Amino acid sequence: MGYGAYVLKRVLLIVPILFGVSFISFGALELLPGGPVEAAFGTRANPELVEQLRQQYGLNRPFLVRYFDWLGDIVLNQDFGQTIRTERDVSTLLATSLPPTIWLAASGAFVSVVIGIPAGIVSAVNHYEPQDYLATFLAFLGLSIPNFFLGLVLILVFSLYVPIFPSSGFVSPLSDPAEGLKTLVLPAVTVGTAISAVVMRMMRSSLLEVFSEEYIRTARAKGLSRALVTNKHAVKNALIPTVTVVGLNFGYLLGGVVIVEQIFAIPGLGRLTLTAILTREYRVLQGSLLVIALLFALVNLATDLLYAYLDPRIKYD
């Protein structure tokens, strides 16, 4: 199978995945106790009000009718429906929540790569030497510090004591690059630090594995310098599993880092999803789950395609 056919197959595979996700997320919400009307009006939701609003919003129709109705609107009109509580367009909500999350995910992944890959290389090259232990120690420290704690510490230090960066909010770097990047620094470091440890460990172990292969020994035997062998021959091969990890991390970040979005008041997908769960805002929740699934699938696809660049030997079948 050629590369083109492989790409096509992978793209088509996304369709049943999304179909499954949409069905499960739509169905699972049926099982949640308490409906959107009850959530919106709490104890004021007397049975008549609930019934009336359920009718108004078509919540009393059969499950499959509602499901296909909803899915049809999304597929045909890109219309994710209306929220119950605020009667707002879910599509608009999703569209405004997506960019902050993508920026956060991308900058977080960037930070993790910038920290993780060099640290992994240093670690592997200086295997079992102090540099390795130090890098490993720092990596585990980063991994062990909870996001919410690191976020708050960063806010305290860099917004309060040494006020360099704003402590909350989101400004799109597209509309105001300077301010936008400034607001991204602390949240990006917060999410990036934690996942950089994973990147670092993956880079380290795959590099060590590559180091033990024969072609590296051959290269060294030819008298090439260690730096040259590492940079030219080893790193690129060692990157393949690392790219998978970065890709998965990125996909995970796109799901919205709820805690980080919450602490830094970033109006992203994670917060939207959390709020939707707490308020039983079904349409928003279903929409955001679908979007998250789509993003994850796309990131996975991109990751797989990136392999081809890194390792032309990979066969697509």
Added chain:
Amino acid sequence: MHRKSDAGEENDDSRVSRRTFVAAAGTATATALAGCSSGGDGTPTPTSGGGGGGGDDSTPTPDPAAAQQGGTLVAGMQSGLDGRDPHLVQAASTLRVLENIYGKLVEIDQDLKPVGQLATDWTVSDDDLTWTFQLREGVMFHPPVSRELTAADVVYSFERLLDEETGSPWRSNFTPIANVSADGDYTVVFEFDEPYAPFLFKLSSGGYILPEGADDASDYDISDQPVGTGPFVFDENVAQARTNVTAFEDYYETDGDDNALPYLDEVEFQVIPEGQARLTNLQSGSIDWAVTVPPSQASQLEGNSSVTLSNIPGTFYDYLGHNTTQEPLDDVRLRQAISWAIDRESIVQGARFGYATPTQDPIPPSSVWKDLVSVEEPYSQDLEQAQSLVDESDYDGEELTIQVGQQYPAQVNIAEIIQQQLGEVGITATVQPTDFGTMISNLNEGAYDLTIVGWSGFVDPDDMMYLQFHSGETFNQSNYSNEEVDELLEQGRQAAGDREERAQYYDDAIDIISREVPYTFLEFNDELAAWGTSVKNFTHISTGTPRFKNVWLEQ
């Protein structure tokens, strides 16, 4: 009148939580416009504000001459706008914004007393069945309506609230109204079939006045663009991020020196969900004012010279609810034993970091009713008494579950403290943190033993007691039923006369309730807010609703 979980930290942390949807009403019920003006002659006079109950509220005595015009106040909110139609929303955060945009006939002052806002005066007929309100003249609606408010708008608004099609959660406040009509441009008449004593308070709770014809307007969409009569005009909302309102040029009130109100040009309500982040923003000066200060973090602000922390007794209380119709808690001796076993002070300290006031009844400490209604024989921790009641009762050691909203750590803490205290008198309890939605349906179905819940928003004793303790009422999840209490609560609802007379009914009812223990009342949470030193003339009110019309910024 809403149940919500938590006024404190969790509330803060729970983002959506009951506070957002249910609790909210608290805010609405007791709208807090304390700063200024009263229903009288229509000339508002700024009054000095020191927050209903003390605390270190440093609200300065307003000095209009010193007030500076202009500036943008940035307010840190816990959650974003949840809707824009004031007849449809109840979320506390949302009402904090909308209260600055919309007007009502009557509002609640800092003693939780009703005072006129759009109404200057009102009379009640001798048979207590007709209420006549005089409207303030010269009140303008925001653009694009931009015309004077008249009685027709008031009639329209109440018909809208009462229309089932509207689906307003406030509707039940107004269903006793038999008819509402205009008598000329500035007089509104409400007629009732039975006396409805809490009416004034109900008006302050959800009775927002919209322009007539708002639902059919072609030049604006009322569900999208609020059009009120308040000091601020809705400008812009960015989902999950912020809401901006700007000063209304034609606002009707002025300060004592005839300066136009509001002083501010703009208020930006910024959404910063995390409590610590809100406080850091406040300390670094990126916001000027913060709502819902988490009690666990409040102490860091004490002694901070750049930030004023204000804590006053709030209107939100926690209680331990008993399922009175299910074994073993159908035994009143066991319920009393539980009340004797509990030490409220340790709950105040352990779960609320000291920012709370123990209580034996549902009357907020800052309310004018507090002195009139009280429990004759209050409980205090008495383990011997508790033990002997346990021994006397039919309780044989079975395990009781305490259901509590899992999103509300402080309430979970309360449950744990109570669990331990009950253990000391041989009552075994387990704490069962439960998703709030599930918990509410459990409570409604009577599928629980004990529960920790909070209520808020009560202003009138009818609000605090009728729906909770009258047989068969909506919120009577303890399934409590006592004919004498029913009768007293009905009398209280009908006695539109003077406060002392009504209070007597509630005073009697609370004594019976306290003896029969459908609830064990625990504590009122403090209402905590904080603002920077540049914020002047802010009056902190126990309901937590900020009114920014008298506030000015030192520049």
